[in-house]
Amino acid sequence: MAENASVLEEHDEPHDQSFGARLNWLRAGVLGAGDGIVSTAGLVIGVAAATTDRETIFTAGLAGLVAGAMSMAVGEYVSVSTQRDAEMALLAKERRELREEPEAELQELAELYQAKGLSAELAHDVAVQLTAHDALGAHAETELGIDPEALTKPWHAAWASFIAFTIGALIPLVAILVVAPSARVPVTVVAVVVALLITGWSSARLSSAAVGRAMWRNVAGGLLAMCVTYLIGYLVGTQV
Template sequence: MADERQVLEEHDEPHDQDFGERLNWLRAGVLGAGDGIVSTAGIVIGVAAATTERSTILTAGLAGLVAGAMSMAVGEYVSVSTQRDAEVALIAKETRELREEPEAELSELADLYAQKGLSEELAHEVAVQLTAHDALGAHLDAELGIDRNALTKPWHAAYASFVAFTVGALVPLVAILLVGVSARVPVTVVAVVLALLVTGSLSARLGGAPAGPALRRNVLGGVLAMAVTYGIGAAVGTQI
């Protein structure tokens, strides 16, 4: 029974080559959606605490949505582009070293596998066979943890962040505009909490992590942000 359980657990582990790319999309998407929900909720609730003018709330909400979505997209593009540039530079360096010092690189690869627990003889044999099959791929995997066929994609991350932020931001914006003045804040808070529960649950499920911590972080962070901006808006509205 224990052996069967171990086999099932190993079968459930994410060994597919696209898992890293999927996690990159997940990271960008969940971060973008969460930011869109929380930041826009903070803006519209803060403004709603200062004024009852629907047009003012709409203008502030739309401005926050567009600015936030663009900021997320540009930030993700720059960040992932930097990562990709580093990966490309490392691949070029490894390619040059394999061309100029093949024996030294073979010895280095064997040493890496020996450090992982293989005997020197077996490590050398593994290094020889992997080098014959795909020398560059073997070195990139063992030394750098890079798959040259699955490099990070800046435009994918930027697009995912932009779309996710926009979708997330629409939740509090639509919620606060569709109800009467007295119900605006409580309805928006409920809508935001539910949305954060969904994004937290989704991120935990797709990432294979426990749902509890993600849900607590999402909800507590969102409620805190709304409380702070509501207090600031109320104070400013009273002064004006």
């Protein structure tokens, strides 16, 4: 039974080529949501400490949401585009080497497999068979750690960050607007803490990290940001 369970677990593991790309934009989405929650919460709580005017809080929060979402999307697009350009350049170089020096590339691939623990004869046989099947794919994966069929997609990452930031930012913005002025700050803090626990859990699960540490690190960072901005807003509000 244990052996069967192990086999079932292995079959459940994701092996499709696009999994790595999906994981990248999922991580971008989780990080975007966390940024949206913390930055917008800090902004609206800081403004709420300075004024009780709902329209002022809404205007500041909405401006922060739009600016933050656009900034996240543009930053992610530029970052992932740079990564994709580097991957494309490496693949172009590999194609040229395969075309101009096929024997040297075959020997290099065999040596890489031998370094992984295969015997010289088996490493050569594997290199020959994989080169015959998909020379670029074999070399790109083994030498460069790149899957030519699953390159990073800048627009996917940008949209994931934009949408996730917007959703995350809406949590503190809505929380602080729907309650009475006296309850705005505590209700927003509770909503933000819950949201940060969820994003911390999600990021830990996606990266196979310690769940508890990621969750409480998220919460601690969010609480620190809200405390600092609330203090600034309170001090400014009493002087204006």
